[in-house]
Amino acid sequence: MGEQTSSVAEAALAALVHLKEDIEGALLDTAEGINEYRIRHLSRKQGQITALLKRIPDVAPEDRKRFGLEINAAKDRVEARIEEATAAITGAGTASAASVDLTLPGRTQAQGSLHPITQARRLITRVFENYGFDVAEGPEIEDDWHNFSALNFPPDHPARDMQDTFFIEEPGTEHDGILLRTHTSPVQIRIMEEAMKEGEPPIRVIVPGRVYRNEAISYKSYCLFHQVEGLYVDEGVTMADLKQILHAFARTMFGEDVRMRFRPSFFPFTEPSAEVDIWWKDEDLPGGGRWMEILGCGMVDPNVLEGVGIDSEKYTGYAFGMGIERIAMLRYGIEDIRTLYENDVRFLEQFS
Ligand code: DAH
Numbered sequence: 001m002g003e004q005t006s007s008v009a010e011a012a013l014a015a016l017v018h019l020k021e022d023i024e025g026a027l028l029d030t031a032e033g034i035n036e037y038r039i040r041h042l043s044r045k046q047g048q049i050t051a052l053l054k055r056i057p058d059v060a061p062e063d064r065k066r067f068g069l070e071i072n073a074a075k076d077r078v079e080a081r082i083e084e085a086t087a088a089i090t091g092a093g094t095a096s097a098a099s100v101d102l103t104l105p106g107r108t109q110a111q112g113s114l115h116p117i118t119q120a121r122r123l124i125t126r127v128f129e130n131y132g133f134d135v136a137e138g139p140e141i142e143d144d145w146h147n148f149s150a151l152n153f154p155p156d157h158p159a160r161d162m163q164d165t166f167f168i169e170e171p172g173t174e175h176d177g178i179l180l181r182t183h184t185s186p187v188q189i190r191i192m193e194e195a196m197k198e199g200e201p202p203i204r205v206i207v208p209g210r211v212y213r214n215e216a217i218s219y220k221s222y223c224l225f226h227q228v229e230g231l232y233v234d235e236g237v238t239m240a241d242l243k244q245i246l247h248a249f250a251r252t253m254f255g256e257d258v259r260m261r262f263r264p265s266f267f268p269f270t271e272p273s274a275e276v277d278i279w280w281k282d283e284d285l286p287g288g289g290r291w292m293e294i295l296g297c298g299m300v301d302p303n304v305l306e307g308v309g310i311d312s313e314k315y316t317g318y319a320f321g322m323g324i325e326r327i328a329m330l331r332y333g334i335e336d337i338r339t340l341y342e343n344d345v346r347f348l349e350q351f352s
Pocket of ligand 1: 182184229230267298318319
């Protein structure tokens with residue numbers, strides 16, 4: 001053997017060392033990178049491993065066996081690295097420790113939530129829908145007729161002052177009082193007027209919506225809030241029907257064992273009228289709780305029915321109206337109504 005031959009053998013051994021460096025050192029973090037790596041090493045035509053196998057005859061006979069074994073080991077390493085890297089980029093199987101840091105916190109997606117008023121409104125609406133009520137809406141800008149007169153509030157009657165009204169046009173002017181509705185009850189009138197154009201009762205509807213009052217703002221009152229109005233007019237509707245539906249509602253809203261009471265009250269558009277309270281358990285209070293008013297209700301006053309052309313000898317009806325904020329505050333334990341209008345995400349995200 002001459003010098004020529006031994007330098008050829010050295011070159012083959014050096015190529016093997018170089019190959020091992022590339023096998024371990026190559027960065028395999030993309031699919032293209034992995035593919036190039038596969039071709040570079042394993043391809044039959046251009047692969048470095050194939051090329052090295054062809055150089056076995058150059059190596060001194062006593063080194064050939066070890067040379068061959070090392071090439072095979074290198075080939076196994078290439079295959080293992082390809083498998084590992086593929087698993088890491090596709091996220092499947094055991095990820096390689098080099099590419100995934102398991103101590104990093106996970107990536108979370110911020111989740112939105114429905115406003116508590118929306119949640120309470122949907123819940124209330126769903127309960128009455130289950131009892132066969134339709135859902136309707138009415139305008140927030142009303143006239144004096146629908147908001148007051150048709151509901152049996154006589155002109156200059158003090159009951160009008162109970163509802164501090166935002167007037168857009170003062171009463172007595174050309175349009176005789178355009179205002180922001182102070183309650184959802186005017187929609188009762190609109191619905192009955194509409195129904196009488198098409199025929200007769202029965203009418204069975206609930207009306208969720210926003211209302212406005214010019215009141216001093218405090219923890220318990222705000223210049224706008226939401227109500228749900230209910231109206232049922234048919235032959236033979238009685239106060240017992242009203243009590244039954246409201247009791248069923250309270251059980252769904254506040255639990256099967258809810259205690260409720262009807263307290264006589266006054267509204268111009270209902271006769272008799274009542275307010276409904278539920279017993280709110282609170283161990284911190286003397287007596288273990290207190291009565292909380294949740295709604296007003298009554299039998300639709302015959303004057304109201306006659307005013308929209310419904311025969312009050314033939315038909316009777318009940319009506320009720322409740323504040324959504326009040327119910328949301330009770331259900332979710334909210335103490336200050338203003339927090340419902342501040343849109344502070346730290347407050348709102350508690351209701352997701
Ligand atoms: N509209 C009344 C209010 O805002 C609530 C109310 C009471 C509505 C009795 C009704 C009812 O339908 O029958 O104070």
